[in-house]
Amino acid sequence: MVMTQGWIKDNVQEGTPIKVARIYMKNATLAGDDLFIDNLFIGSDYDNYIRTSLPATPNGNFVYDVEVSKIDLGFDINFMAANCGHDFPLLGIKDATVLSGSAEPYSDIVVYGHPDFTAGTNMAVGRIVAATKPVTGSFELELNGKLVTVAADATAKKMKELVETNLDTGIVLVNQYGTCAGYAWDVEWASKGGNQPLIKVWCVV
Known part of the structure; x- marks a missing residue:
């Protein structure tokens, strides 16, 4: 894939030198999952690549x-x-x-x-052990009688949004851990002080 659009292309005059300190790439469809790149080319002309062997898929x-x-x-x-x-x-x-x-x-x-x-x-x-499938489904969180349904693969951003919007927690900080085979989240109260009740987790069948 050749990147032909972006801030540099739209804002920097052709032929003008520019210093690039860092190039960051992310998976736009599956946040947090690995992103595999076959080739990365930086230059003024398009380059052609020939795949010499097919990947194992x-x-x-x-x-x-x-x-x-x-x-x-x-x-x-x-x-x-x-x-x-x-x-x-x-x-x-x-x-x-x-x-x-x-x-x-x-x-x-x-x-x-x-x-x-x-x-x-x-x-x-x-086959001795089958490969683990991606986690799917959803579960419910309960706090002070209020419930919210969360997808099993919810990102940290989505978990923060759901908890703050539906459980009256105030501002929280959320970190996500694990892989597509199973995730865990840390939720930290950032605006409400003192001891807080535990959030209950209910399975959704």
């Missing part, structure tokens, strides 16, 4: 790392996916035939056969 999931360890006659292979990638298909074996099971995401085991395998030998691929 099984079932559309971006894999940023793979861990492999030898266990007896097999291997333990862990795929590290970005942004809570899940529903991975099982590994396939080139030119092998599926004897039982399936390599589809819904399957936990598949058995392969191949003419080049030692007689009576098959190869099985099994």
Whole structure:
């Protein structure tokens, strides 16, 4: 992607030197999640990039790392996916035939056969632990009889807005922790002094 719009383009005369101290990029659609950039080019002319190899994206999931360890006659292979990638298909074996099971995401085991395998030998691929899906749903917060529904993936900004608007807390400071697999929030009273009652959390089924 080539950035052709922005404050610099609109306000700095072409050919005028400018000193850039910092370049900040953020994910505009999923705040707080990782942002992956293939190429970054700074210059006066457009540049062309040729992708020499396709990324590992099984079932559309971006894999940023793979861990492999030898266990007896097999291997333990862990795929590290970005942004809570899940529903991975099982590994396939080139030119092998599926004897039982399936390599589809819904399957936990598949058995392969191949003419080049030692007689009576098959190869099985099994799923030990499935990748964690992104947290979804919502929950309710209660304070002094007042309730507000909060999305399970609410940002710190959204949590602050909901708490201040619906629970009569005054100004609060909110920090969010965790990943797309599960979040936690710290809420600090900033304008109301003294001891405050605990905020109750209710599950929404």
